[in-house]
Every structure is written in C-alpha cells, then in structure tokens.
Amino acid sequence: MTDALRLERVSFAYGDVTALAEVSFALGPGERAALLGRNGAGKSTLVRLVTGLRRPAAGSIWVEDWDTRDRPPEQLARRVGSMFQYADQQLFARTVRDDVSFGPRALGFAAPEVQQRVGRALAALGLEAHAAHHPYDLPPAFRKLAALAGALALEPRLLVLDEPTAGLDRALRARVASALLERAAAGAALLVVTHDLAFAAETLERALVLDRGRLACDEPLAGLLAAPPRLEPLGLAPPAVAALSRALGLPGAPVREADAARALARVAAGRRAPLD
Amino acid sequence: MTRLHPFTLLALAAALVALAWLLPAPWGAAGTLAVAAVLALFSGAGLTPGASPGSTGTGMSPGWRPGLVVLRTAVVTAAPFWLFLFILHDVSTTVALGLRITTMVASVVWLVAVLAPARLVEAMVAAGWRAGTAYLFAATLSAVPVLKARAQRIVEAQRCRGLSPRGGLGPRVRALRALALPLILSALHEVDERALALESRGLVPGARRTPLAPPPDRGAERAVRWALVALCVAALVWRLA
Ligand SMILES: Nc1ncnc2c1ncn2[C@@H]1O[C@H](COP(=O)(O)OP(=O)(O)OP(=O)(O)O)[C@@H](O)[C@H]1O
Ligand SMILES: [Mg+2]
Numbered sequence: 001m002t003d004a005l006r007l008e009r010v011s012f013a014y015g016d017v018t019a020l021a022e023v024s025f026a027l028g029p030g031e032r033a034a035l036l037g038r039n040g041a042g043k044s045t046l047v048r049l050v051t052g053l054r055r056p057a058a059g060s061i062w063v064e065d066w067d068t069r070d071r072p073p074e075q076l077a078r079r080v081g082s083m084f085q086y087a088d089q090q091l092f093a094r095t096v097r098d099d100v101s102f103g104p105r106a107l108g109f110a111a112p113e114v115q116q117r118v119g120r121a122l123a124a125l126g127l128e129a130h131a132a133h134h135p136y137d138l139p140p141a142f143r144k145l146a147a148l149a150g151a152l153a154l155e156p157r158l159l160v161l162d163e164p165t166a167g168l169d170r171a172l173r174a175r176v177a178s179a180l181l182e183r184a185a186a187g188a189a190l191l192v193v194t195h196d197l198a199f200a201a202e203t204l205e206r207a208l209v210l211d212r213g214r215l216a217c218d219e220p221l222a223g224l225l226a227a228p229p230r231l232e233p234l235g236l237a238p239p240a241v242a243a244l245s246r247a248l249g250l251p252g253a254p255v256r257e258a259d260a261a262r263a264l265a266r267v268a269a270g271r272r273a274p275l276d
Numbered sequence: 277m278t279r280l281h282p283f284t285l286l287a288l289a290a291a292l293v294a295l296a297w298l299l300p301a302p303w304g305a306a307g308t309l310a311v312a313a314v315l316a317l318f319s320g321a322g323l324t325p326g327a328s329p330g331s332t333g334t335g336m337s338p339g340w341r342p343g344l345v346v347l348r349t350a351v352v353t354a355a356p357f358w359l360f361l362f363i364l365h366d367v368s369t370t371v372a373l374g375l376r377i378t379t380m381v382a383s384v385v386w387l388v389a390v391l392a393p394a395r396l397v398e399a400m401v402a403a404g405w406r407a408g409t410a411y412l413f414a415a416t417l418s419a420v421p422v423l424k425a426r427a428q429r430i431v432e433a434q435r436c437r438g439l440s441p442r443g444g445l446g447p448r449v450r451a452l453r454a455l456a457l458p459l460i461l462s463a464l465h466e467v468d469e470r471a472l473a474l475e476s477r478g479l480v481p482g483a484r485r486t487p488l489a490p491p492p493d494r495g496a497e498r499a500v501r502w503a504l505v506a507l508c509v510a511a512l513v514w515r516l517a
Contacts, residue, residue: 078438090430103437
C-alpha cells in the first residue's frame with residue numbers, strides 16, 4: 001500500500017535560519033499523527049512544505065505517488081486538505097456555506113456533489129446553524145471551524161492542520177476531535193500540529209516531535225505522554241490526565257480521559273471487593 | 277536613509293509627486309521617475325542591524341537586495357496602470373501619464389519602505405501635533421505591510437483549496453474581488469483592538485504628549501525641505517506663467 005505522505009530527508013531554511021533538517025517519516029492511510037514541538041521548532045514550515053506553498057531545499061515529499069516538487073498547491077489540493085495557523089483570517093466569502101464550498105467548486109466538482117460535500121463538512125463540525133451567516137459575524141473560534149470545514153469539504157486523503165484547536169473551548173474542541181476521527185476512520189491520514197496535548201491524547205495515536213528542525217521523536221503518543229521526563233527536554237508538558245494517572249500509578253498509564261476513568265473504576269472496584 | 281528625519285522623507289516623496297505633474301511631459305516625469313527609482317534602489321543603504329528599531333523597511337540586511345525588492349514592488353504595482361493607459365490613450369499620452377503615475381507609485385512604495393511609523397509619530401508630536409493625529413498618520417502607513425501579509429495568507433489558503441493563479445480569468449477576478457471585503461473587515465477589527473490598546477495605555481484623543489525620543493532634525497535637512505518646497509513653487513509659477 002502506498003503511504004499517504006512520505007518525507008525523505010527533508011531540509012528547509014529561511015535565508016540563514018534552518019527551519020527543518022533531514023526530516024523523514026511516512027504516514028499510512030487512516031493514520032493519526034500529532035506534530036509536536038516548542039515554538040519555532042519548524043512545525044508550520046513543515047505544513048507549508050506539505051501543501052506545496054514552499055519547496056524543500058533538499059530531500060523530497062511524496063503525497064501518495066505525487067512528488068510535491070512537481071505539483072503546485074492548487075493541484076495538491078486534490079489530495080491534501082489544509083488549514084493554517086491564522087485560519088480565522090483566511091475566510092473571504094459572504095456566507096460560511098459559500099466559503100466551505102469554495103474548494104470543491106475550484107476543483108471542478110458538479111453542483112450536486114459540491115452540495116453533498118459541503119453538507120457533510122458542515123454537519124461533521126455542527127456548523128449547519130451558521131451556514132448562512134457572514135463569516136465575520138461569527139466569533140473567531142467559529143471562523144476557525146468554518147476554515148476547517150473548508151478543508152474537510154475537499155474530502156482529501158491527507159489532512160494537514162496547523163493548530164486546529166487553538167482558541168477553541170472544550171465543546172468546540174470535541175467537535176473537531178469527532179470530525180477528525182470520522183475522517184480517519186474513512187481512511188484519511190491526519191497530520192495535526194498542536195500545542196494542546198490533551199486534545200492530541202484524545203484524538204491522535206502517533207507522536208512526531210520536532211526539536212529545532214530535527215525529528216527528535218517518532219513513536220506512539222500514549223507512551224510518550226506517559227513519560228514526563230522525556231517530554232520536558234522537548235519543550236512539552238504532560239496533559240492533566242497523563243500526569244494524574246502517573247501520580248496515581250494507574251495500570252497501563254492511560255492518557256485519555258475515558259481510559260483513565262475506566263482504570264480508576266477498576267482500581268476502585270478492586271479495592272472495594274475485599275471489604276464486602 | 278532611514279536615519280533621515282521623517283519630515284525630510286515625506287517632503288522628498290511629496291516633491292517628487294508634485295514635480296512629476298508640474299513639469300512638462302514627458303521629460304519632467306521621466307526625471308522625477310529616475311530620481312524615485314534611484315531612491316528606491318538605495319533604500320537599503322545605511323541600514324545597519326539595530327539602527328532603526330521598529331522600521332517597516334524591507335529588512336535589516338544591508339546591500340542591494342532590499343533596494344531591488346522595493347524597486348520590483350514599484351514596477352509590479354505600476355505595470356497594470358500602463359496597460360490601462362495604453363488601452364485608453366494614444367502612445368504619447370500613455371507615456372506622459374504613465375511616467376507620472378509610476379513616479380507616484382515609486383515614491384509611495386519607497387516612502388513606506390524607509391519611513392518607520394514610530395519615528396513619524398515621534399517627529400510629529402515633537403513638532404507640536406496632537407498624538408492622536410500623529411497616530412492616525414502612522415497607523416495608515418503601518419497598515420500597508422499588515423494588509424499585504426493578510427492578503428497573501430488568503431491567496432495562499434485559496435490555492436491550497438484548488439484555485440489556480442494561472443487558471444481562468446473569471447474565477448481569478450472573483451477571488452480577487454472577494455479579497456477586498458475580508459481585508460477591510462479584518463483591518464477594521466484590528467483598528468478596534470488598537471484603539472482599545474491605546475486607550476488602556478493612556479492615549480486619549482486631544483491630549484498633548486512629550487515625545488520620548490524625537491528623531492534628530494539637522495539644519496541641513498531643514499534647508500533641504502525648504503528648498504524642495506521652493507522648487508515646487510518655482511515649477512508651479514513657471515508652468516502658470
Ligand atoms: N517567513 C519566515 N521568514 C524567516 N524565518 C521564518 C519564517 N517563518 C518561520 N521562520 C523561522 O523558522 C523557524 C521555524 O518556524 P515555524 O513557524 O515553522 O515554527 P513552529 O514550530 O510552527 O512554531 P509555533 O509553535 O510558534 O507556531 C523559526 O525559527 C522561525 O523564526
Ligand atoms: Mg506554527
């Protein structure tokens with residue numbers, strides 16, 4: 001099976017500033033990866049390279065069998081759905097629905113297909129009620145969701161998202177999480193830049209950590225989050241649930257809320273049993 | 277060049293524009309354009325890292341690169357005017373108007389590149405203007421690069437959703453027209469935020485302030501400014517006579 005995304009020794013620099021150095025990894029279809037690292041680690045740069053807005057100075061990036069070097073962003077859009085760090089400023093249509101339909105229309109889908117895709121994308125994020133609103137009448141958090149819906153409407157095989165949950169409250173984050181899980185279940189690979197490790201723990205399974213442009217870490221996310229001594233030098237702090245289950249010594253060191261709750265319930269039940 | 281007094285920079289740009297329209301075409305405007313181009317080319321000169329904090333200039337790297345970038349921006353901005361003029365007028369009118377318009381564009385692009393808004397505010401306040409008025413001027417200038425960056429972000433996002441910049445003219449024009457509104461809206465949004473931030477720091481409309489570090493104004497520069505005014509007046513008198 002071909003990888004959804006494959007980076008081979010990718011390097012990039014802005015003038016004298018090295019942003020990425022020899023980064024290699026591959027994502028299979030349906031795989032859910034978190035791209036982590038402190039500020040300035042090179043995460044957004046990597047997103048811009050994958051979308052084709054910039055070209056690697058060395059190495060190559062493959063989206064399935066396409067070399068990004070040969071494809072402009074508008075062509076990569078057939079396979080890559082993206083959202084940038086300032087997504088709430090990228091909307092331009094008169095209504096949310098118009099904006100979300102921009103991608104499918106630009107890719108040349110027929111009207112009924114466009115309608116269906118837009119409907120699915122809006123529904124996935126619970127945005128139907130805002131479909132007819134002007135994007136700039138909505139608070140920035142909803143504008144961000146609308147931008148994400150625009151990427152979902154492309155129904156791409158690879159989603160690269162730069163901080164999709166920054167500035168979102170708990171309820172909106174949960175919407176993003178469920179929409180992403182739904183897409184991954186349908187076979188889309190996810191590469192999600194985030195500083196929100198609680199969100200990552202709930203939604204993603206693999207950790208790619210950049211440190212000053214180098215790939216410092218590529219392993220299962222749960223394992224990494226359960227090991228605070230390893231997180232700190234990478235500029236990361238464990239999410240509350242991971243810290244809690246470590247402090248309590250919960251079996252299996254769960255990092256998701258639901259898993260931790262189950263583990264706690266089991267431990268509690270075990271404690272109670274001998275007393276009864 | 278960024279170390280010249282802000283008023284001198286303003287006077288230079290204004291004089292170039294005025295002379296371009298006052299002097300007889302096409303040689304007058306050709307001359308002003310040449311001067312504007314040379315200014316643009318040297319806009320990076322004298323830039324040493326840290327010499328002008330807060331400068332909106334094209335960067336801190338000394339040498340030719342910044343000047344070339346400024347020049348290229350001016351050329352790219354002026355090019356469409358030439359096309360329209362050429363469609364609407366005969367060749368001699370096109371050249372006459374084109375040179376004048378290009379002088380205007382080049383002078384403004386150069387001014388935005390070399391004039392640090394913060395220094396302009398300091399200079400205006402030092403000259404007795406109200407802080408609010410001075411801020412209005414500077415905010416307009418400093419909005420240019422911000423809006424440019426934002427427009428770029430929107431266009432990039434559009435490309436990543438399948439819009440080809442080389443594609444059909446129709447969608448391209450629609451996309452460009454669609455850019456204007458969000459740019460204005462987000463700019464207004466920002467003005468709101470800035471106003472709040474300014475008020476919370478005590479910038480109340482009408483209050484006079486003592487500038488912290490007024491840019492030095494040399495006698496020679498003042499003389500140059502008056503000379504530029506005199507030159508423009510002379511050109512006006514000559515053309516009217
Ligand atoms: N347009 C640019 N020009 C010059 N340098 C840049 C540019 N964009 C980013 N950099 C530099 O490249 C490095 C990587 O930046 P990047 O934006 O990829 O980091 P990031 O991991 O996304 O950080 P953050 O978490 O703050 O978003 C940083 O040192 C940054 O200063
Ligand atoms: Mg970033």
